[in-house]
Amino acid sequence: MYFKQFYLGCLAHASYLIGSDGVAVVVDPQRDVEQYIEEAGKQGLKISHVLETHLHADFVSGHRELAERTGAEIIFGEKAHAAFAHHAVKDGDVVRLGGISLHILETPGHTPEGICVLIEDPINREAPMKLLTGDTLFLGDVGRPDLAGSKGFTAEEMAGMLYDSLHEKLMRMADSVEIYPAHGAGSMCGRNISKDSSSTMGLQRRFNYALQPMSKEAFVAMMTTDLPEAPAYFSKDAELNRTGAKALEKAERPKAMTPAEVKDAAEKGAFVLDVRSAAQFGNGHVPGALNIGLSGQFASWAGSLLDMQTPIVVVAEEEDGVDEAVMRLARVGVETVAGYLEGGMYAWDKAGLEVSTIEQMPVDELRSLLQEHAEVQLLDVRRPGEYQAGHVPEAKSAELAHLAERVRGLDRSRPIAVMCQSGYRLAAACSVLRREGFAKVSNVVGGMSAWSAMEAK
DSSP: OEEEEEEEGGGTEEEEEEEETTEEEEESOOSOOHHHHHHHHHTTOEEEEEEOSSOOSSSOOOHHHHHHHHOOEEEEEGGGOOSSSOEEEOTTOEEEETTEEEEEEEOOSSSTTOEEEEEEOGGGTTSOOEEEEETTBOSSOBOOSOSOGGGTOOHHHHHHHHHHHHHHTGGGSOTTOEEEESBOTTOTTOSSOOSOSOEEHHHHHHHOGGGSSOOHHHHHHHHTSSOOOOOTHHHHHHHHHHHOOOOGGGOOOOEEEOHHHHHHHHHTTOEEEEOSOHHHHHHOBOTTOEEOOTTSSHHHHHHHHSOTTSOEEEEOSSHHHHHHHHHHHHTTTOOOEEEEETTHHHHHHHTTOOOBOOEEEOHHHHHHHHHTTOSOEEEEOSOHHHHHTOOOTTOEEOOGGGHHHHTTTSOTTSOEEEEOSSSTTHHHHHHHHHHTTOOSEEEETTHHHHHHHHHHO
């Protein structure tokens, strides 16, 4: 048996290519599918199946494009009600793949249609069996149960299903069974996911907080308390996966735009998205632009902060940054990039157009201002859980995903400073504040990490 995990750090997403006797299945593929086709070819495998463990909410899958390009059959749990030709499987079904067998287990809880897949390799019975757990069981965590509200289930009902799936099916397996989930640390589909790429059922039984002995009632209460808010794009992506997204290979590349064309598009309502680093953005950017740097969790923040229907104009340092931004936006269902600023900010500046900047404030300067009771307003744009775990006493919590709403009562004429954990979210937050009419905005360089390090000295 051939087995390979593909990991996409930007979305903390794991997908798999599994092969036997010349055929292969791709499990939970990302939107851009070329890597699976290339790898299968290198291994002398033909992709005959594409299997989804559930309707993913945090990214758009490439299952339809992969099937169209390879002739593969798409497999979903029967409760997914996918709106295209597919093989609907139920609990106890077995899919043959060359010399191995894929045993289907229905494991609702994260979603109603969720399945796990136990791989049986008769030729290599001495090796531990592998279990693909999708978003049912993570390493150190389990799937959150609150993403199925639109399907008629409460979070409490889903958590009850999850408890049954774990205790009646997964936890009955041998300690040696290897666990391979669909997500790793940083995914919004869980709360405490480990950074490891695989584990065993024995280790999870010992160290996963959600698998410790407890009543069903206690489990439901634990799993439905203090859940972070799901990004708005999640429900849209889940529906896109149910109907099947269009093939990316057929998409047209955004057109190159002159500075004058970009300015005109922005005035007509287009969103200018600057994908450079926070430092580059702070040193000079198109007025009104939103900064989400390609260096971090770009796709998930773009999905949270951008309107999926509004035309987007990209500003990047190099043209290959435009292509990367378009791809990563498409992975979360944002497909409205109309063009990009040809020549980047150099061309904009050379055209003599207005350039905005953002002041960079060191943490020691912020401390001095606070000690002097200066009129600066301090915002902490981290998630509520991060804020509650520790923050500057004078800081007001204003989560980035809802920043525009949280600042409505603030004085736009007073200086405002912004901090996050380490700095990635700062430029995005500052650009949102600028769009909301705050004129004097500063980045607190290094965020809470730099503040804590300074206070520890």
